[in-house]
Amino acid sequence: xxxxxxxxxxxxxxxxxxxxxxxxxxxxxxxxxxxxxxxxxxxxxxxxxxxxxxxxxxxxxxxxxxxxxxxxxxxxxxxxxxxxxxxxxxxxxxxxxxxxxxxxxxxxxxxxxxxxxxxxxxxxxxxxxxxxxxxxxxxxxxxxxxxxxxxxxxxxxxxxxxxxxxxxxxx
Amino acid sequence: xxxxxxxxxxxxxxxxxxxxxxxxxxxxxxxxxxxxxxxxxxxxxxxxxxxxxxxxxxxxxxxxxxxxxxxxxxxxxxxxxxxxxxxxxxxxxxxxxxxxxxxxxxxxxxxxxxxxxxxxxxxxxxxxxxxxxxxxxxxxxxxxxxxxxxx
Numbered sequence: 106x107x108x109x110x111x112x113x114x115x116x117x118x119x120x121x122x123x124x125x126x127x128x129x130x131x132x133x134x135x136x137x138x139x140x141x142x143x144x145x146x147x148x149x150x151x152x153x154x155x156x157x158x159x160x161x162x163x164x165x166x167x168x169x170x171x172x173x174x175x176x177x178x179x180x181x182x183x184x185x186x187x188x189x190x191x192x193x194x195x196x197x198x199x200x201x202x203x204x205x206x207x208x209x210x211x212x213x214x215x216x217x218x219x220x221x222x223x224x225x226x227x228x229x230x231x232x233x234x235x236x237x238x239x240x241x242x243x244x245x246x247x248x249x250x251x252x253x254x255x256x257x258x259x260x261x262x263x264x265x266x267x268x269x270x271x272x273x274x275x276x
Numbered sequence: 277x278x279x280x281x282x283x284x285x286x287x288x289x290x291x292x293x294x295x296x297x298x299x300x301x302x303x304x305x306x307x308x309x310x311x312x313x314x315x316x317x318x319x320x321x322x323x324x325x326x327x328x329x330x331x332x333x334x335x336x337x338x339x340x341x342x343x344x345x346x347x348x349x350x351x352x353x354x355x356x357x358x359x360x361x362x363x364x365x366x367x368x369x370x371x372x373x374x375x376x377x378x379x380x381x382x383x384x385x386x387x388x389x390x391x392x393x394x395x396x397x398x399x400x401x402x403x404x405x406x407x408x409x410x411x412x413x414x415x416x417x418x419x420x421x422x423x424x425x426x427x
Contacts, residue, residue, distance in 0.1 A: 123321070134322040134323055134340075134344050134347060136322070137321070137322065159422060160415070160418055160419035160422045160423075161419070161422065161423070163419075164419060178321070200327055204327060204337065207335075208299060208302075208335070208336070209334075209335040209336070210302060210303055211303075214302065214303065214309065217306070217309050218302075218309055218312060221309075221310070221312075221313065222313070225313070237313075241313050241314050241317055242317055244314060244317075245314055245315075245317030245318040245320070245321060246317075246321055248318050249318050249319075249321035249322055250321070253322060256412055259412070259415040259416060259419055260411060260412060260415050262415065262418075263411065263414065263415035263418060264368070266418075267368070
């Protein structure tokens, strides 16, 4: 459990940042990699290690951070949507619809896209839950979390291992 | 740096860059339309995707904002660069300097010094993406070397 804790803490933090409305605006492409980097820093602090951290360990911690972030984000989003029967997807629906209608494609194609989004929106408004929305969110969050978490883990390891050097080299 | 790593990174950044222009490929198949929600959400995790901050290319909107598009294009340029030139070391200060344009751009917009400008955000992202990619490629190469040594 102690080994998982840095990833769990950082993943939880990302989950909160991604879901709380006014904090969501702060989210950007750097959030997940930064969480990955922080998980390495936390790992080093919690273990008291002063030696170089193996890159395999760093990659693993970053990966786990991304997975935890995906799980927490989806979980929080699903619970909040279930209670409020609305979310950013429902609120932004008019803009999404407008964006689709502006696309330089055939009406048939635009309608297919809009219909798909309308079904999801209706499910959320009526039931507070859409299986397609939640599974889509989980899948997307996992892909982004794994990719960006891994990058963060490797970068964090690289930065920490080379902290005492004047330059950063690949050996 | 290992040639396989260089090529893999080039392929990954190319695919990622093409995904940013996903709307362009929608007419090709109905599967792509059905997958739109997933792709849109993947980018939604890592970008605010505010409508007025997206770039428009030939009537098609990018899946991420101007700044993120700059970062990913910068990473793509970096992946092309390392295909032909090897970088074995880089000073950490360069990373900080590359981050400053993005940081100042965000701060200046927030304090109201100037309004959000797509070109400025894109260029700030481009510089950072290029430098960030060099660090990522060096980190991945170190990971690869560690695995090779442990075999």
